[in-house]
Amino acid sequence: MKGLISAVTSSKRLSKTAALACLGLSGLALSSTTLAEQTLNLYNWGDYINPEVIERFTAETGIKVTLDTYSSNEEMLAKLQAGATGYDIIFPSVHMQDVMTSLNMLEKTNINKAPGFENILKDHLIAESDPKGEYCLPYAWGSVGIVYNKKLVPELNSWQEFFALPSQGKKITLLDDMREDIGIGLIMNGKNVNSTDSQDLKAAQQFLLDQKPNISALTYDTIPMVQSGDIAAGHYYVGAMMYVNEDPDTLAYVIPKEGATMYQEDMCVLKSAPNKSNARKFMEFFLQPEISAMNTIQQTNGSVNKAAISLLPAAMRDNPNMNPPVETMEKLQVFKDLGKGIKLYDRVWTKFRTAS
Amino acid sequence: MKSFSRQQKQLVLLLAPATLFLGIFFIGPLLIMAVYSFLEPGLYGGVEWNFYHWNYGRVLGWADGFYEEFDLVYLEILARSAGLALATTLLTLLVCYPAAFWISRMSTRGKALCLFLITLPFFSSMIIRLYAWILILRDSGFANQILDALGLISEPLGLMYSSTAVVIGMIYIFVPFMFLPLYSSVEKIDGKLIQASQDLGAAPLTTFRKVILPLTLPGVIAGSVLVFIPSLGNFVVPSMLGGAKVVMIGNLVEQQFLYARNWPFGATLSMLMIVSMLVIVSFYLFKVMKNQPQS
Amino acid sequence: MSERNSAPDFLKIKNAMRHFQTPEGSLVKALDGINLTIAQSEFITLLGPSGCGKTTLLNIIAGFERLDSGKILLDNSPLLELPAHKRPVNTVFQSYALFPHLNIGDNVGYGLDIHGVAKQERNKRVAEALEMVGLQGVEKRRPTQLSGGQQQRVALARAIVNRPKMLLLDEPLSALDRNLRMKMQIELKNLQAELGICFLFVTHDQEEALTMSDRIVVLNGGKVEQVGTPDEIYHRPASRFVSEFIGESNIFSGTVSRCENGLALVNADGSEIVCQSQQLRVGQPVSLLLRPEHFQLVAGSPASGTSSQAMIQARLQQSVFIGRDHQLHCQMANGQPISALIRSAMAAVQPGQAIELHYDPAAVHVIPAAAQQSADEEAA
Numbered sequence A: 001m002k003g004l005i006s007a008v009t010s011s012k013r014l015s016k017t018a019a020l021a022c023l024g025l026s027g028l029a030l031s032s033t034t035l036a037e038q039t040l041n042l043y044n045w046g047d048y049i050n051p052e053v054i055e056r057f058t059a060e061t062g063i064k065v066t067l068d069t070y071s072s073n074e075e076m077l078a079k080l081q082a083g084a085t086g087y088d089i090i091f092p093s094v095h096m097q098d099v100m101t102s103l104n105m106l107e108k109t110n111i112n113k114a115p116g117f118e119n120i121l122k123d124h125l126i127a128e129s130d131p132k133g134e135y136c137l138p139y140a141w142g143s144v145g146i147v148y149n150k151k152l153v154p155e156l157n158s159w160q161e162f163f164a165l166p167s168q169g170k171k172i173t174l175l176d177d178m179r180e181d182i183g184i185g186l187i188m189n190g191k192n193v194n195s196t197d198s199q200d201l202k203a204a205q206q207f208l209l210d211q212k213p214n215i216s217a218l219t220y221d222t223i224p225m226v227q228s229g230d231i232a233a234g235h236y237y238v239g240a241m242m243y244v245n246e247d248p249d250t251l252a253y254v255i256p257k258e259g260a261t262m263y264q265e266d267m268c269v270l271k272s273a274p275n276k277s278n279a280r281k282f283m284e285f286f287l288q289p290e291i292s293a294m295n296t297i298q299q300t301n302g303s304v305n306k307a308a309i310s311l312l313p314a315a316m317r318d319n320p321n322m323n324p325p326v327e328t329m330e331k332l333q334v335f336k337d338l339g340k341g342i343k344l345y346d347r348v349w350t351k352f353r354t355a356s
Numbered sequence B: 001m002k003s004f005s006r007q008q009k010q011l012v013l014l015l016a017p018a019t020l021f022l023g024i025f026f027i028g029p030l031l032i033m034a035v036y037s038f039l040e041p042g043l044y045g046g047v048e049w050n051f052y053h054w055n056y057g058r059v060l061g062w063a064d065g066f067y068e069e070f071d072l073v074y075l076e077i078l079a080r081s082a083g084l085a086l087a088t089t090l091l092t093l094l095v096c097y098p099a100a101f102w103i104s105r106m107s108t109r110g111k112a113l114c115l116f117l118i119t120l121p122f123f124s125s126m127i128i129r130l131y132a133w134i135l136i137l138r139d140s141g142f143a144n145q146i147l148d149a150l151g152l153i154s155e156p157l158g159l160m161y162s163s164t165a166v167v168i169g170m171i172y173i174f175v176p177f178m179f180l181p182l183y184s185s186v187e188k189i190d191g192k193l194i195q196a197s198q199d200l201g202a203a204p205l206t207t208f209r210k211v212i213l214p215l216t217l218p219g220v221i222a223g224s225v226l227v228f229i230p231s232l233g234n235f236v237v238p239s240m241l242g243g244a245k246v247v248m249i250g251n252l253v254e255q256q257f258l259y260a261r262n263w264p265f266g267a268t269l270s271m272l273m274i275v276s277m278l279v280i281v282s283f284y285l286f287k288v289m290k291n292q293p294q295s
Numbered sequence C: 001m002s003e004r005n006s007a008p009d010f011l012k013i014k015n016a017m018r019h020f021q022t023p024e025g026s027l028v029k030a031l032d033g034i035n036l037t038i039a040q041s042e043f044i045t046l047l048g049p050s051g052c053g054k055t056t057l058l059n060i061i062a063g064f065e066r067l068d069s070g071k072i073l074l075d076n077s078p079l080l081e082l083p084a085h086k087r088p089v090n091t092v093f094q095s096y097a098l099f100p101h102l103n104i105g106d107n108v109g110y111g112l113d114i115h116g117v118a119k120q121e122r123n124k125r126v127a128e129a130l131e132m133v134g135l136q137g138v139e140k141r142r143p144t145q146l147s148g149g150q151q152q153r154v155a156l157a158r159a160i161v162n163r164p165k166m167l168l169l170d171e172p173l174s175a176l177d178r179n180l181r182m183k184m185q186i187e188l189k190n191l192q193a194e195l196g197i198c199f200l201f202v203t204h205d206q207e208e209a210l211t212m213s214d215r216i217v218v219l220n221g222g223k224v225e226q227v228g229t230p231d232e233i234y235h236r237p238a239s240r241f242v243s244e245f246i247g248e249s250n251i252f253s254g255t256v257s258r259c260e261n262g263l264a265l266v267n268a269d270g271s272e273i274v275c276q277s278q279q280l281r282v283g284q285p286v287s288l289l290l291r292p293e294h295f296q297l298v299a300g301s302p303a304s305g306t307s308s309q310a311m312i313q314a315r316l317q318q319s320v321f322i323g324r325d326h327q328l329h330c331q332m333a334n335g336q337p338i339s340a341l342i343r344s345a346m347a348a349v350q351p352g353q354a355i356e357l358h359y360d361p362a363a364v365h366v367i368p369a370a371a372q373q374s375a376d377e378e379a380a
């Protein structure tokens, strides 16, 4: 479903320019086939990199870049497990990075020895399998909060207020995502979003089931529905800021005060990568603060590079929902791999979605 | 004799590519799926090569391992998918039956135009067409705007993310699959037979029941099979227009293969679907054979 | 003609009009003011060239087609108000229209099942009807497992089993071969006598019409040309159209030159034809009909014999043996072709020979002028 929907609208990390960028890239690929065989194959989330970054890289190094996209960690893993080869760099979420490390799929790059790595915030070296950054380079992060229509909801600060909206005749939506939705249930019960305690999950399930009749939809098409006022508020990624910036009178994004989940993707090189040295060149290229900042500005998400943060425009740097203060950061939880515990989540999710 | 064996050789040569193709790309995956459905799930997807009997029991509700409790939730999902597929089948039939008669009576040009219009949606992506429905059905959408402008409603109908929207979307998507086989059998009906039935004293409804329905039954069954089977696995419409609030068997399979990382259970659910479809299709073939007058 | 007993005006059609719009936009008058009265147990045939409106008239009586204007009474009650399935008439279709999904028993029993006839009674009547048409024990078969002639009988059984007041048959024999058709003609006629109900039979085969009918209705261009017994239609056609359409005819057009002793002499382009004068006046233009079988052959010179009988001089062009008779194709002095049917024993003449064709003036039929005029208009 996710794959299908993101084919048309935005995927997890939205960008209108992505489609154009893909066209541009493939054009580029055709024109330079006769030149050097220097290539680099990226396998990234849809719309999750500023195409200008890639253009700049090719212009500077002459390395031709191809970009394939996926719409979930699981899709990416399943494809690679099923034998897809030829990719050099992938962008897994940190818990998927842990899984892939345990499956022995990732190459040790020693990127932490590269110049500029000192700018990477230590708070973002969060993969359990790679606490020092010997394998992967932290790429970007973002919170998952609420986007709302200011004309319908003048102010919104918490999940509690969010879930109270339907009682005022206002519609809300959640993401169509197992971990994110169960995560809210756990947060509302003061639990860890990675808990595999069956009592914790029972409580989360109960919370979700209580909300189910009030939830209009589980969807990723949140932005247009909120913007048009069909939906008052929706669970969504910080990438919504791109639209908030375009239409600040209507839209707003908030990290709820009870806390929220955050995602982070790292840039990793596959063991099976055919162009490992080019991959390393790309990582080093991305360590440059201005390149990293260029990407963050276009993606409207969080930066992991303190030198890059200082290059961001003030409106982004000072926005507590984009670049949150420490107190807020402490309330953001990152997903970890659940191991066998995933079965528990699967049942809760199935129950939640089957309930009426 | 010699030419006969040459013909046989030719036949084998002609059939070989198709047989090979089907063998490798149809039977092969099916066998893999059948085998997987009896294996243990790997921790991160894939399978462990141990015999595992929980998968089928789990569909019936038994708990798979200590994290779960006995729960009929999967049967509920199966029943709901079947229910939606059945409703879609019946409603498309209801829409298409009169339309087929109406169009079969048009002039040649009218027929060609209508058939073209009915097949037109096949030329564009289903997702894009469903997005158009979102634009129509949502509270600020065209349907509500028009009804409001006509003064028929004072506040939005709230169609979006409702089961009405799902049903509308399903009918919309599956009408061509029902219409085409139905139309071809309706078109073949000899008008004289309808006259004969009337002539022998049958009122229009009786004529329909005793002549038209039996004669169009092959089309009805073919259309129903063509609609029922894909709509059983369809989850795009419930997700996009219904707000994904209900799980369809299709979502469940995707969920098992990707997010739950339980390939064997996904394979089990797929096997169940495939088997039930084989049952439906053989029922259809049996019905058609029986109706074929032996010559 | 059989006894036209009981109600002589069982079916009454009054001024029936039906127009069709063709796709090209012009109007076709399928029925153009039909007036017709049919008796209760009559075998009546609609005869006419293709497109003259036979099927349309049948469809209107059956209820498959509506009338633009006009009235139809069946047994003194208006028929047109009833929907097709409530009319006490049954149809035998040209294409048989047997239900392919039902076996023969269920096809024949269809009308009885609709009317809720009890099973035992139903089966009995089905068997009887099949027996009547000479088909026994085929109840379990499918229509496709029967020959064309057998299917035709099933169609007949399916219609008569309902004991309709009237049976409509639209060219029911046209798909059969000649022998079978002749056999069926007799059977149909017998069946009609046995059932004693009105058969309205459509054909464009004039021989069939003459063989089977009590009366024939000749249609042309949506109009009734003539209604009459086969004998009337054949020997006293009401119009040139009828005389040419039915049987072989020799038609002579001319003006009356003399009237005496109850006989009239007509000058037809140089040759003289004698007929009974009736109400003919001198100078009147007329058309005369002489059937080929009304001639007798006298070979030899024109001078030979003094005949009180009328005769035509001609030259034999061709003589064709057709069994009991010879058909002679001759030419008159003015060039008009003439056809005669002569007993083979008498036909010992050679092509090129001059012959005299004798006839009885009483056998000459004067085609009525009014009808002739309209027929001429039609031809123009």
Ligand SMILES: Nc1ncnc2c1ncn2[C@@H]1O[C@H](COP(=O)(O)OP(=O)(O)OP(=O)(O)O)[C@@H](O)[C@H]1O
Pocket: C020, C021, C022, C028, C029, C030, C048, C049, C050, C051, C052, C053, C054, C055, C056, C057, C204
């Ligand atoms: N549905 C119709 N639409 C238009 N014209 C029609 C229709 N039905 C009949 N006609 C026209 O009406 C006229 C009479 O048709 P009808 O079928 O009654 O002829 P028919 O005497 O049965 O001829 P045939 O001997 O060929 O069966 C024809 O000119 C025909 O073209």
Ligand SMILES: [Mg+2]
Pocket: C054, C055, C056
């Ligand atoms: Mg006809």
